[in-house]
Amino acid sequence: MAQQKGLYTVQTVNTAFEILHYLTEDHAEATIQALSTRFDLTPNKAFRLLSTLCESGLLEQDKPSGVYRLGMGSFSLAQKLVGKSTIINITHPIIEQLAKKHDESVYMAVIKGDDVLFLDMADCHQQIKAMSLIGKTFPYFTNAAGKVMKALESAEAIEWLRNSKRSKTQHILDPKALASELMEIRSNGGFAVESDGLGEGLISVAAAVKDYAGHVIGAITMFGPSFRLVRDRVENEIIPSLLEAAAFTSKRFGYLPV
Numbered sequence: 001m002a003q004q005k006g007l008y009t010v011q012t013v014n015t016a017f018e019i020l021h022y023l024t025e026d027h028a029e030a031t032i033q034a035l036s037t038r039f040d041l042t043p044n045k046a047f048r049l050l051s052t053l054c055e056s057g058l059l060e061q062d063k064p065s066g067v068y069r070l071g072m073g074s075f076s077l078a079q080k081l082v083g084k085s086t087i088i089n090i091t092h093p094i095i096e097q098l099a100k101k102h103d104e105s106v107y108m109a110v111i112k113g114d115d116v117l118f119l120d121m122a123d124c125h126q127q128i129k130a131m132s133l134i135g136k137t138f139p140y141f142t143n144a145a146g147k148v149m150k151a152l153e154s155a156e157a158i159e160w161l162r163n164s165k166r167s168k169t170q171h172i173l174d175p176k177a178l179a180s181e182l183m184e185i186r187s188n189g190g191f192a193v194e195s196d197g198l199g200e201g202l203i204s205v206a207a208a209v210k211d212y213a214g215h216v217i218g219a220i221t222m223f224g225p226s227f228r229l230v231r232d233r234v235e236n237e238i239i240p241s242l243l244e245a246a247a248f249t250s251k252r253f254g255y256l257p258v
Contacts, residue, residue: 012049015039015041015049016049016052016053018039019035019039019049019050019053019059020053020058020059020070020074022038023059023068023069023070024070024135027067028067029067030067030068030069031065031066031067031068032046032047032050032066032068035050035068050068053071054068054071056073057071057072057073057074057076058070058071058073058074058077059071059074060072087108087110087119087217087218088108088119088120090249090252090253091108091120091209091218091220091249092108092120092122094220094245094248094249095107095108095120095121095122095220095245096122097245098122098220098222098241098242098245099122099123099124100122101241102124102222102237102238102241103124103125103126104124104126104129104222104223104224104228104229104238105121105122105123105124105129105130105132105222105223105224106121106122106124106220106221106222106223107119107120107121107122107133107134107145107220107221107222107223108120108121108209108218108219108220108221109143109145109146109149109206109218109219109220109221110149110217110218110219111140111145111146111149111150111153111216111218111219112137114139114140115137115138115139115140115146116137116138116139116140116142116143116145116146116149117135117136117137118133118134118135118136118137118138118145118221119134119135119218120134121133121134124224126224126228128225129224129225130198130199130202130223130224130225133198133223138198139171141172141178141197142194142197142198143194143197143198143204143206143221144191144192144193144194144197144204144205144206144219144221145192145204145206145219145221146219147181147182147185147192147194147206148185148190148191148192148206148207148208148219149208149216149218149219150182151182151183151185151186151190151192152185152186152190152208152210152216153216155183155186158179158182158183158186159179161175161178161179161182162175162176162179162180189243190207190208190243190246191205191206191207191208191239191242191243192205192206193205193234193239194206195226198223201225201226201227202223202224202225202226203223203224203225203226203229203234204221204222204223205221205222205229205234205238205239205242206219206220206221206222206242207219207220207221207239207242207243207245207246208246209246209249209250209253210250210253210255211250211253211254211255212253212254212255212256214255217253219246220242220245220246220249221242222238222242
């Protein structure tokens with residue numbers, strides 16, 4: 001007999017996780033009243049739950065405004081988890097070298113279902129640069145990292161996209177055009193370029209990283225304004241550099257190209 005979904009979950013714990021996830025973004029009105037309304041809690045239950053999270057250090061409250069935000073306990077926990085991550089341990093020195101070489105922000109991204117998580121970043125020294133994406137998730141079709149990872153996952157997934165109706169494809173305006181783009185990425189050696197997907201005037205360029213079994217485990221991606229990431233520079237400088245770094249990183253994960 002199949003187990004009922006959620007049969008063994010604790011709703012209060014689920015709500016606590018939802019609040020923590022919600023507060024990873026800036027919310028100027030995250031007061032007890034606003035949070036109790038958003039998460040369908042009574043004021044008394046919201047107060048007890050938020051007080052518990054504050055006592056653990058996962059949240060803190062600005063007393064004058066009453067606004068809640070992530071506490072140092074959350075950041076400490078995140079740093080401990082990240083510090084033990086094999087993928088970050090291996091890739092961070094590589095993306096640091098790329099950021100230093102090109103003076104542009106470079107990320108290591110992974111895919112989670114149909115979303116891309118920007119896991120780690122090496123920053124640049126440019127005065128004009130895009131906002132940090134570290135820790136943020138975006139639909140895969142909005143950026144080069146997501147497209148290159150999806151393109152290399154399987155041809156079957158691309159064919160499904162090609163034959164899907166628009167209503168089934170998460171706000172993708174033209175599934176057939178996206179499927180064609182993914183097939184082109186699949187055949188071009190494993191890199192992708194995306195314009196404006198994460199904001200007007202912003203360019204992302206990415207190359208896929210594989211493991212010992214040939215599975216795509218992430219993507220090294222560069223992100224910056226279009227006036228610096230011009231076409232000639234992207235084609236002749238950035239793409240070759242990212243492909244070289246991705247091949248080196250893949251080798252560190254045991255990948256041996258056939």
